[in-house]
Amino acid sequence: MITEQDFFFSENEVKTVNEDLYNRLELLIRSTEAMARSLYQSVYLIDYYKKGFLFVSDNPSFLCGRTAKEVQEMGYSFYMSNVPEEDQKMLVEINSNGFKFYEDKITSEDKYRCYITYDFHLINQSGKKVLVNHKLTPVQMTPDGRIWIALCVVSLSSKKKAGNVEFHIQGIPRYWSYSFESHRWKPQEKVELKPEEKQVLTLSSQGYTMNEIADKMCRSVDSVKFYRRNLFERLEVKNITEALSYSAIYKLL
Structure with missing residues (x-):
């Protein structure tokens, strides 16, 4: 059975953050809240030091019938309650291999320009599975290049099934897709429209x-x-x- 601790490992561990730095996060939270008001997507912030959610918007597509405050207080246990077990295992693998790729392959200059996107199911308040797209990008990092705060955007997926894992760096003509068969990242060329x-x-x-x-x-x-x-x-x-x-x-x- 998947637990909250399965989402945390050496590659995404943040060992210490000065409390003074938390006092400076108010502007980030207020800016994220303002951005969420102008979007149809759900937005939330992950805190990898405290291993929870720093902020959750009240857009309904991510909340599964709960309030934003309830989801924020639940943190990662929200996934245990509202994501099917097979998708929970997929999320743990994406988390693990995504952070390993980020730490091993991405230069410090590119780390702020990265985002990862994938699709998984949420179980809504009526018990039905809804496929959503989830994008994650760093917004605050530690001096040694670890992600401390990540911005996540959730919207309805246009795909037919879960997975579709891709790692992007803004401004370059390629990306990487993840294979659950080989458990490897494969480079892909982006489409250029006429x-x-x-x-x-x-x-x-x-x-x-x-x-x-x-x-x-x-x-x-x-x-x-x-x-x-x-x-x-x-x-x-x-x-x-x-x-x-x-x-x-x-x-x-």
């Missing part, structure tokens, strides 16, 4: 119809359909909603 594909995506996100997009691009409807079809194939998605979600995750626009 100008027409970006325009189709941008106009679609603004709610324009196919005919309206064709008019704005000064192209035929068949040309727009061609751009969309190629876009779907390159991104390996089935519709424009999935394409927009993919583009947001990979920052293609």
Whole structure:
């Protein structure tokens, strides 16, 4: 059985943090709270020194029927109560191998530009499993480069199953995907969109119809359909909603 302590190990251990530093976190918490008010996603802060949650927004997609205060007080026990057991094991493996990769492979210059993304199920208040996407990025680090405070953003996933683990560094043309079969990280090249594909995506996100997009691009409807079809194939998605979600995750626009 997975316990809270299974999420902590040598790679994410923070041995000491001066209490004066905690007194300086008020601005970070207030800024995170303000950001959460403008997002549809749930946002929370993990404290790896105290091994709990520093802040939890009141956006409902992460709370599973609880209040933000209740989830913050629960900390990692929230996962024990609201994540299926098979996904708990997956999260422990992601946590372990993600931090090992971060510590062993990422230079100190790149550590603040990293984020990891993956999908897992939450059990909501009605007992149904909901697949969510979870992104984690460091916001406060110790002098030796350990993550002290991490920002997490939770939203509904566009995928069909749990997993889909990827490690990104902002500004570089590749990322790494994690294989649960080999338990290894594999380098991948990011997709580069053509100008027409970006325009189709941008106009679609603004709610324009196919005919309206064709008019704005000064192209035929068949040309727009061609751009969309190629876009779907390159991104390996089935519709424009999935394409927009993919583009947001990979920052293609």
